[in-house]
Amino acid sequence: MSSRIDRRFAATRAEGRPALVTFLMSGDPDTETSLAIVKALPAAGADLIELGMPFSDPMADGPSIQLSGQRALRAGQTLKKTLAMVRAFREEDDETPIILMGYYNPIYSWGNESFLDDAREAGVDGLIIVDLPPEADDELCIPAMSRGINFIRLAAPTTDDRRLPAVLANTSGFVYYVSILGVTGSAAPDTTKVAEAVTRIKRHTILPVAVGFGVRTAEQAAAIGRTADGVVVGSALVNAVRDSLDADGRATEQTVPAVSALVAELAAGVRAARAEAAE
Amino acid sequence: MTALPNTMRGGPDDRGFFGLYGGRFVAETLMPLILELEAAYEAAKADPAYRAELDSLNTHYAGRPSPLYFAERLTEELGGARVYFKRDELNHTGSHKINNCLGQILLARRMGKTRIIAETGAGQHGVATATVAARFGLPCVVYMGATDVERQKPNVFRMRLLGAEIVPVTAGAGTLKDAMNEALRDWVTNVEDTYYLIGTAAGPHPYPEMVRDFQSVIGAEAREQMLDTEGRLPDAIVACIGGGSNAIGLFHPFLDDKDVAIYGIEAGGHGLDVENGHAASMTGGRPGVLHGNRTYLLQDDDGQILEGHSISAGLDYPGVGPEHSWLRDTGRVTYVPATDREALDAFQMLTRLEGIIPALEPAHALAHVIKLAPQMDKDQIILMNLCGRGDKDVFTVASALGMDI
Secondary structure, eight states, X not given: OOOHHHHHHHHHHHTTSOEEEEEEETTSSXXXXXXXXXXXXXXXXXXXXXEEOOOSOOTTOOHHHHHHHHHHHHTTOOHHXXXXXXXXXXXXXXXXXXXXXXXXXXXXXXXXXXXXXXXXXXXXOEEEETTXXXXXXXXXXXXXXXXTOEEOEEEOTTOOXXXXXXXXXXXXXXXXXXXXXXXXXXXXXXXXXXXXXXXXXXXXXXXXXXXXXXXXXXXXXXXXXXXXXXXXXXXXXXXHHHHHSOTTSOOOTTHHHHHHHHHHXXXXXXXXXXXXXXX | OOOOOSOSSOOOOTTSEETTEEEEEOOTTTHHHHHHHHHHHHXXXXXXXXXXXXXXXXIIIIOOSOOEEEOHHHHHHHTSSEEEEEOGGGSGGGBXXXXXXXXXXXXXXXXXXXXXXXXXSSSHHHHHHHHHHHHTTOOEEEEEEHHHHHHTHHHHHHHHHTTOEEEEEOSTTSSHHHHHHHHHHXXXXXXXXXXEOOOSSOSSTTHHHHHHHHHTHHHHHHHHHHHHHHSSOOSEEEEEESSOHHHHHHHGGGTTOTTSEEEEEEEEETOTTSTTOOXXXXXXXXXXXXXXXXXXXXXXXXXXXOOOOOSSTTTOOSOOOHHHHHHHHHTSEEEEEEEHHHHHHHHHHHHHHHSOOBOHHHXXXXXXXXXXXGGSOTTOEEEEEOOBBSGGGHHHHHHHTTOOO
């Protein structure tokens, strides 16, 4: 079964370049501005959209994404509003994949089956749930797959060759390689090590491998994109949101353009990735 | 409710579940470490040398066994059941927390880990961790909510004296759950050399089982001491519940004694009807997933975790160990709240009647004993875990009573 995610990676592969995967927190700094930011992403050069579902206790996130989630929650964001944003986005764009990323409890609280039905209906293509390892596949991963929603698994530097098959078993869409030991946005990844890891993962799967956690600049995106099929940028983008806000933390007319401008830079980076390598 | 199993002491299953609760809900980076920890713990349990070293430290360093004490004047005052205390507040470091820390630090050493991290609420677990880290010469970082750093100054100072680095956590409300988030972030960043010494019977499997096993020394000793002293088991046992480590330690050896009624006392704070004003996750929450396990949690309609409130920094965790959630649903243990006010009254009563200043945490358990004892016959017996001493709480109590010190 071909999904929006499959089709998008096939397209970027055909173009001979890695995909740019952008992460932003839904509802940051408020639902309306957040939707405007997301709507502007494809034109700015984002190939896939990861939309964070804010959670009170983001254990795998560094300060940038923690604060972004807090801004969203303070502005009243809920999982229901996040799905409404996806629905609104889908009215105008039926091609760009949307992946919801976050933690399990808000979904569990909603009710797994009914959440998956609603997410599918809203136009969600994939889920990345940080605190659901393969040992918990019966919780959400299997029911998501049965509805045609891709369940994208994180692989980490600690995921060795022995464990990798278990991690990849029920993964679909793509594999998300966590490029560093640490929380999101903490350290710059070592591109040589990342390339080795991507090669190692590709020995086990035909799925595209995207790399994230710590990628901030167009140069880093280009370097990682030489081997990876996708580059995920998150903390740098939510920092662009933060830096555009007024003294009271409200959106300004700079908010949407600031994010779009950074996405455009990163998009140029991934487009240069293989071109530079070929020179 | 399904039929109860033949033994209530068999959990967790091999995936770390107690019925619906428990499990291993952690990021992939941590998963290999959790599996390694589980294997290391299984190996240690089977090693007589490990057991012998722990027993020796319990005896000569922590001061075990702790006494079983008949509270004569309190019993007289309440006019009902005979009240006994398991005196775990007399342990080295002043609470039951040392029982678990000794077990885990020996495990960390077996695993070749060279750096210890911990979270702490009231600071009792932080002090116990800093203590064993000093004893074994390992560097120690303790994450503590900034609010708790402020209200538990004596313990913060003790930890610093013991050589630990205290990291105040300002995220969220700056209490125990935020400290635990930050400790998990540290662990995910320093997986190679770091051992995360969790203090309560929660977190991903195998922590709830491991902490319970180390704390079960409380119940095992108390059961034997009670048989020696009274020639029979108590009619009721009572312990306070934050994450629930002292309680599961007392309860577990009694779970199959069907005639022993078991009560877990949650922090009722300002009262269960006050929104965000209590920390009674089982009487006022619903099942969810946080910090690596499924359990009862205080949460809003959107599944966001609430902060919880208690006068006792050791009880204001919005979750509870998963085995307690299972014991609640099976009906084996009765969980009830006690308010800040009731705990303060109990604190003062015990101090005046028995010359024992309890920590505010077991003062909650005592608040229930005060309600329960008069309803029972004089030949009946209540056993309560007096899991910590109150020195750390004198500033909090003074301020609650409007006194200057």
